[in-house]
Amino acid sequence: MTAGTDFEACAAGETQALAENRVDLRQARRDFLVALEPVRASVYAYCRSLTPTVWDAEDLLQETLTKALAEASQRYEPIRNTQAWLVRIATNTWIDSLRRSGRVTLEWTESALDLPDDGAEDPLAALAVESALRQLLHLLPPRERACVVLKDVFSYSLAEIAGMLETTPGAVKSALHRGRTTLRAARTDSAGPSPETLAPGPRAAGRHPGHQALLRRLAAAFNAYDIDAMVSLFLASGRSEVVGNATETGHGEIRAGSLTDTFGPDAAEIHRSTVHHFDGEDIILMWERQKNVPGASEVVSDVLRVRPAFGAPLVAELKWYFFCPEVVAEVAGGLGLPFKTNGVSYF
Structure with missing residues (x-):
């Protein structure tokens, strides 16, 4: 794969103005992707922690970048934290896809308001193998998974996570507590529920005949x-x-x-x-x-x-x-x- 061929000639029905605008938009998108390179790997890592396959993670990242470009084109205020902004878009995109599937219930609760937050033991700290980390994370329901990843992997504060997930710090704390509890239990209970049971979502298709x-x-x-x-x-x-x-x-x-x-x-x-x-x-x-x-x-x-x-x-x-x-x-x-x-x- 080398530098791409530009199809600049106007197709039937395409005006000269539209053709020129299309070229400008393509260049603007390229510039946008390059500008986001410093945070791209971290945002991909977040998408990968949410999704079961490398392909699903890249699909989520691409949809996130497409939505981010559209949103950025309509903003007048500066984006103060680019990574947090992209994580919010990725989270909402992922949760919307699960909601549309009709296979999960997505609810927040603030029943754990009195629990400690920053001092809690990180249940992922002892996991040195990335695939094992992902397997455990996929035991969690969607919102709990997002909260655990954002707090225990990316070290965001409760307030920052609440802003990204459009909820309250108390609800984040509650989801974080439930998620950490589930992960601790999973580390000592090999007979626990499978990721396929608790983390519905798109899976890689089976091998097609031929x-x-x-x-x-x-x-x-x-x-x-x-x-x-x-x-x-x-x-x-x-x-x-x-x-x-x-x-x-x-x-x-x-x-x-x-x-x-x-x-x-x-x-x-x-x-x-x-x-x-x-x-x-x-x-x-x-x-x-x-x-x-x-x-x-x-x-x-x-x-x-x-x-x-x-x-x-x-x-x-x-x-x-x-x-x-x-x-x-x-x-x-x-x-x-x-x-x-x-x-x-x-x-």
């Missing part, structure tokens, strides 16, 4: 640098998305965009693809090394996921996580492979 075969055909086309073969594996209405940066629909856009950028003669890197299994899902890893650099090392630079078409051995959607540094690091690092990250946007 999914791995489709990925291997796509990876083979990548490795052969056969753009015609790559395009032929997509539905006519298929989509290719460079997550957080660009979307292409249909064979023409996909060919002219991400595929030509990555595999065309002007690409600055040599790419190789391999198929792996990670977190219950088959994925493609894209390796790269610099052209014309003797002895250049090869590293993973991208993670690709495929959503197959229903009833046909074709790609309905391909997602490139090239500009999602936390995803690349978690997936490639989790597989024990060398990797590089690429920032958050073109240019």
Whole structure:
């Protein structure tokens, strides 16, 4: 994946003014993403603590960033704490998604107003393994999970958490007490309820019949640098998305965009693809090394996921996580492979 092709020509029905405005908006979004880079990793870590998979965490982060851009464009007052602002948007987005699912009840209570707050033992302190931490956190109902993470992982005060979650410090204290109590019990009770029982939400889809075969055909086309073969594996209405940066629909856009950028003669890197299994899902890893650099090392630079078409051995959607540094690091690092990250946007 290299710098993206801009589709500047006016499509049928698009005015010149709209085309120019679209270009300006795309640049404004890129600038916005770059401006948020200093806090992005922390906000992703928060999203990851709320969600069951790396993919769900990135989806939540992307939705948070999209909402943040819209909200920032309507603000006249300065954003005094950027990380707290993004955490609030992420929390509300996540809770709204759970509420819409109809599978959880989200209520606050202030029944623990007399409990200590800052001096309570941190039940997460003894957990050195990140996956174990996540497993325990997913035992908690949504609001308790958010409160425990914000207090015991990010060290926000009760008042700050109350502001982010749009409630009172007393309600935060009560949720924090219940969450800590549940976590302490879980650490000594291996027969406790499963994360799937207490933390409903989107889960990674099971392995689709023929999914791995489709990925291997796509990876083979990548490795052969056969753009015609790559395009032929997509539905006519298929989509290719460079997550957080660009979307292409249909064979023409996909060919002219991400595929030509990555595999065309002007690409600055040599790419190789391999198929792996990670977190219950088959994925493609894209390796790269610099052209014309003797002895250049090869590293993973991208993670690709495929959503197959229903009833046909074709790609309905391909997602490139090239500009999602936390995803690349978690997936490639989790597989024990060398990797590089690429920032958050073109240019």
